[in-house]
Amino acid sequence: MSDILKVENLTIRAGGRVLVSDVSFSVAAGERVGLIGESGSGKSLTALASIGLLADGMSADGSVRLGDRQIVGASDRELVPLRGNVAATVFQEPLTALDPLMKIGRQVTEVVRRRRRRDGLSLDRSFIDGEVIGLLERVLLPDPARIANSWPHEISGGQRQRAAIAMALACRPALLIADEPTTALDVTTQAEILKLLEGLVQESGMALLFISHDLPVVAMAAERVVVLQQGRLVEQGPVGEVFRRPRHAYTQGLLAAARSFDQALRNAL
Numbered sequence: 001m002s003d004i005l006k007v008e009n010l011t012i013r014a015g016g017r018v019l020v021s022d023v024s025f026s027v028a029a030g031e032r033v034g035l036i037g038e039s040g041s042g043k044s045l046t047a048l049a050s051i052g053l054l055a056d057g058m059s060a061d062g063s064v065r066l067g068d069r070q071i072v073g074a075s076d077r078e079l080v081p082l083r084g085n086v087a088a089t090v091f092q093e094p095l096t097a098l099d100p101l102m103k104i105g106r107q108v109t110e111v112v113r114r115r116r117r118r119d120g121l122s123l124d125r126s127f128i129d130g131e132v133i134g135l136l137e138r139v140l141l142p143d144p145a146r147i148a149n150s151w152p153h154e155i156s157g158g159q160r161q162r163a164a165i166a167m168a169l170a171c172r173p174a175l176l177i178a179d180e181p182t183t184a185l186d187v188t189t190q191a192e193i194l195k196l197l198e199g200l201v202q203e204s205g206m207a208l209l210f211i212s213h214d215l216p217v218v219a220m221a222a223e224r225v226v227v228l229q230q231g232r233l234v235e236q237g238p239v240g241e242v243f244r245r246p247r248h249a250y251t252q253g254l255l256a257a258a259r260s261f262d263q264a265l266r267n268a269l
């Protein structure tokens with residue numbers, strides 16, 4: 001299967017510090033890959049570098065191929081069409097994706113209109129409105145017409161994340177990069193969003209790069225896992241294999257910590 005994302009020897013520096021060092025992994029078309037590691041291990045920077053969104057003052061070396069394009073060293077003009085078209089993102093805090101001063105429906109409409117223009121489809125209002133409501137239904141938002149007519153602050157955090165996912169889906173990307181998309185949500189909503197993402201990825205055939213420090217969540221979301229420690233890749237492989245028989249002491253430690261939470265819960269019950 002062809003790779004939609006291929007990261008080779010990625011090194012990220014800022015102010016003379018090396019934050020990510022020599023990281024290589026790939027995501028095949030339709031594949032679900034989890035990127036795990038403790039806070040500060042370089043997960044988000046690796047994801048941002050994958051779409052050329054590193055902050056000013058940071059530099060990337062190595063190679064990142066997204067679709068058939070090289071991201072490292074590309075100009076903003078080359079990158080803008082790739083964002084959304086090839087890869088779309090969902091972040092921990094949906095308010096980063098949503099404009100607080102625009103109703104949900106209008107925000108989704110703008111993305112749908114942009115994509116339809118890109119694909120040479122009709123920009124007729126009724127087609128666009130139908131697609132917007134369809135997207136809100138697809139992310140299982142209750143009463144899509146009401147949600148479309150709501151401001152972001154009028155809906156719950158879980159509903160905002162569903163709306164942000166609808167906007168990402170509106171782009172019909174080949175790769176969805178989800179950076180801690182459920183971390184800010186309560187456990188029940190977290191499970192619902194994970195189930196939703198899994199269903200969407202399966203039915204649309206898009207690939208998923210799922211970033212989380214939460215191992216059980218990654219076990220649900222991904223089929224392959226890449227482990228980062230202090231900016232270095234320490235191991236990667238199928239989730240079942242890595243989680244059952246971690247080879248690296250760091251991964252063993254992460255799993256032991258996750259299991260001790262599990263045990264504490266079982267003891268309390």
Ligand SMILES: Nc1ncnc2c1ncn2[C@@H]1O[C@H](COP(=O)(O)OP(=O)(O)OP(=O)(O)O)[C@@H](O)[C@H]1O
Pocket residue numbers: 014019037038039040041042043044045046055213
């Ligand atoms: N804009 C920046 N300037 C300088 N250093 C940064 C910047 N952003 C992140 N870093 C540093 O880079 C390292 C990796 O950060 P990154 O956000 O990728 O970690 P992470 O694994 O995603 O952590 P978390 O799970 O807490 O989000 C950290 O040491 C962080 O302090």
